[in-house]
Amino acid sequence: xxxxxxxxFQGNAEGEALVTSQPISFFGxxxxxxxxxxxxxxxxxxxxxxxxxxxxxxxxxxTVGSYTLYRLKMNGYAPIAILNxxxxxxxxxxxxxxxxxxxxxxxxxxxxxxxxVQIDGSSVIIKDPANH
Amino acid sequence: MLLTAEEKEMLEGAQGRATQKAMQILVALGEIxxxxxxxxxxxxxxxxxxxxxxxxxxxxxxxxxxxGGGKARVHTTLNPAGMDIESWRILGIQPDFAxxxxxxxxxxxxxxxxxxxxxxxxxxxxxxxxxxxxxxxESSAVCYAxxxxxxxxxxxxxxxxxxxxxxxxxxxxxxxxVENRHPRVTFLVDARLAETSEFGGLxxxxxxxxxxxxxxxxxxxxxxxxxxxxKSFCASLATYGGAALFHMEGITPExxxxxxxxxxxxxxxxxxxxxxxxxNDATVAEVDFVSLGCPHLxxxxxxxxxxxxxxxxxxxxxxITTARATMQIADRxxxxxxxxxxxxxxxxxxxxxxxxxxxxxxxxxxDSAKACYYASAKNQFKTLLLPFDEVVRLACL
Numbered sequence: 001x002x003x004x005x006x007x008x009f010q011g012n013a014e015g016e017a018l019v020t021s022q023p024i025s026f027f028g029x030x031x032x033x034x035x036x037x038x039x040x041x042x043x044x045x046x047x048x049x050x051x052x053x054x055x056x057x058x059x060x061x062x063t064v065g066s067y068t069l070y071r072l073k074m075n076g077y078a079p080i081a082i083l084n085x086x087x088x089x090x091x092x093x094x095x096x097x098x099x100x101x102x103x104x105x106x107x108x109x110x111x112x113x114x115x116x117v118q119i120d121g122s123s124v125i126i127k128d129p130a131n132h
Numbered sequence: 133m134l135l136t137a138e139e140k141e142m143l144e145g146a147q148g149r150a151t152q153k154a155m156q157i158l159v160a161l162g163e164i165x166x167x168x169x170x171x172x173x174x175x176x177x178x179x180x181x182x183x184x185x186x187x188x189x190x191x192x193x194x195x196x197x198x199x200g201g202g203k204a205r206v207h208t209t210l211n212p213a214g215m216d217i218e219s220w221r222i223l224g225i226q227p228d229f230a231x232x233x234x235x236x237x238x239x240x241x242x243x244x245x246x247x248x249x250x251x252x253x254x255x256x257x258x259x260x261x262x263x264x265x266x267x268x269x270e271s272s273a274v275c276y277a278x279x280x281x282x283x284x285x286x287x288x289x290x291x292x293x294x295x296x297x298x299x300x301x302x303x304x305x306x307x308x309x310v311e312n313r314h315p316r317v318t319f320l321v322d323a324r325l326a327e328t329s330e331f332g333g334l335x336x337x338x339x340x341x342x343x344x345x346x347x348x349x350x351x352x353x354x355x356x357x358x359x360x361x362x363k364s365f366c367a368s369l370a371t372y373g374g375a376a377l378f379h380m381e382g383i384t385p386e387x388x389x390x391x392x393x394x395x396x397x398x399x400x401x402x403x404x405x406x407x408x409x410x411x412n413d414a415t416v417a418e419v420d421f422v423s424l425g426c427p428h429l430x431x432x433x434x435x436x437x438x439x440x441x442x443x444x445x446x447x448x449x450x451x452i453t454t455a456r457a458t459m460q461i462a463d464r465x466x467x468x469x470x471x472x473x474x475x476x477x478x479x480x481x482x483x484x485x486x487x488x489x490x491x492x493x494x495x496x497x498x499d500s501a502k503a504c505y506y507a508s509a510k511n512q513f514k515t516l517l518l519p520f521d522e523v524v525r526l527a528c529l
Binding site: 006008009023025027028029032038039040057058059060061062063064065066067068070071073074075086087088089090092093094096097 | 157160161164165179180185186187188189190192193211269270271274286287288289290291292293306343344346370371372373374485505506508509510512
């Protein structure tokens with residue numbers, strides 16, 4: 001299946017999807033030294049986002065989140081790509097300075113955790129739906 | 133995007149490396165969000181100051197911008213740092229951290245940024261007016277500037293706010309356009325609120341309603357508010373809902389010219405109390421850290437603390453966080469000496485959200501719903517959300 005969205009930061013990446021229906025606050029919500037989601041009660045709490053195609057509706061919380069994304073990248077724990085329903089500026093700027101491919105305006109309900117996903121510019125190719 | 137000759141020059145690098153990188157960030161944002169051109173801004177507030185948040189990577193980014201010749205072109209102030217710049221030792225900050233924090237501030241200083249270090253710039257001289265276009269980060273201050281002051285800003289990230297400072301521009305999209313400032317949901321508050329903790333609870337309830345839709349709330353039923361109530365509400369609404377703007381009937385400047393949206397959500401006293409209770413997982417006996425000043429305290433709040441602490445002794449680690457300028461007024465009024473004689477500690481320039489305090493405490497009492505979120509998520513503390521006066525009394529138990 002191919003989904004078409006809007007490219008926030010151009011790039012190519014391929015990896016396993018990690019999906020949540022809840023917004024993410026990178027600052028305070030994700031540990032920049034380990035890539036583990038630490039927000040209490042978040043559906044991804046305890047999971048590591050490193051190397052994943054991270055799929056979530058939108059950002060929330062602190063405006064320091066852009067730097068958290070940059071730190072994750074420098075520490076080697078960033079997601080390899082970010083897919084959003086609606087990307088907001090904190091996530092967008094984080095992706096621009098950390099050079100993380102990012103696409104939004106996607107029907108992200110089509111993507112399941114565990115699927116193999118390829119990002120090519122503004123296109124998202126779901127290669128291996130996990131539920132098949 | 134349609135750029136002016138000067139903006140093109142910035143983008144092409146004729147005005148230095150840092151200005152070029154700044155313009156690249158702004159053009160990228162403009163392209164993404166469909167801005168047709170850049171607009172001038174008159175004020176900037178920059179987040180991303182505490183070394184605890186920036187780490188080595190962030191410090192390197194800022195140092196490169198300073199070395200690349202970046203200079204603030206408009207009035208630019210800073211968010212809290214990770215420590216009190218003068219008395220970090222008595223707050224238990226390590227010398228190694230202090231050295232890194234000083235390098236962050238030095239980088240900003242070299243870029244001609246005013247190193248105020250507060251999340252309430254509107255209390256210390258960075259006070260935009262109705263309709264003024266600005267580029268602010270600090271989620272609570274963004275919400276305050278848009279909603280309470282009626283200035284126009286998007287929710288900038290630290291780097292994009294810096295980019296606006298170094299260029300004096302922001303792409304014209306989002307909250308800079310009148311058509312994007314209209315509310316979509318009416319919230320009818322069926323409860324009387326007085327305490328900052330209650331307004332924090334209201335911010336959590338409404339924030340959670342709108343966190344995915346990002347609908348701008350139009351709030352009815354609030355009879356009276358103080359600056360301190362609004363400051364607490366803005367912080368919580370931004371934390372739990374990612375909100376940049378709300379309108380409040382009879383209170384915020386744009387509300388009166390707007391018809392309340394037809395879609396209405398009623399908020400009961402019970403819901404409000406449940407939201408406050410959801411942030412109370414610590415018992416009074418467990419509390420080993422008491423914190424007031426998220427967002428930074430106003431001089432009026434410091435006066436209140438001084439009145440409550442006069443002649444008493446604090447039994448727990450108690451931090452009072454505020455802007456240095458506000459603390460200097462407290463010094464002059466004699467509040468600081470009363471509070472310090474009681475054993476509480478002033479922590480100017482910093483706050484409990486951005487200071488490196490993970491592992492030092494187990495349970496925090498505060499009046500701030502925002503502080504509860506970060507204490508729990510970032511520092512794994514248990515929390516207790518109480519009215520302001522009760523927080524002060526608890527510190528003496």
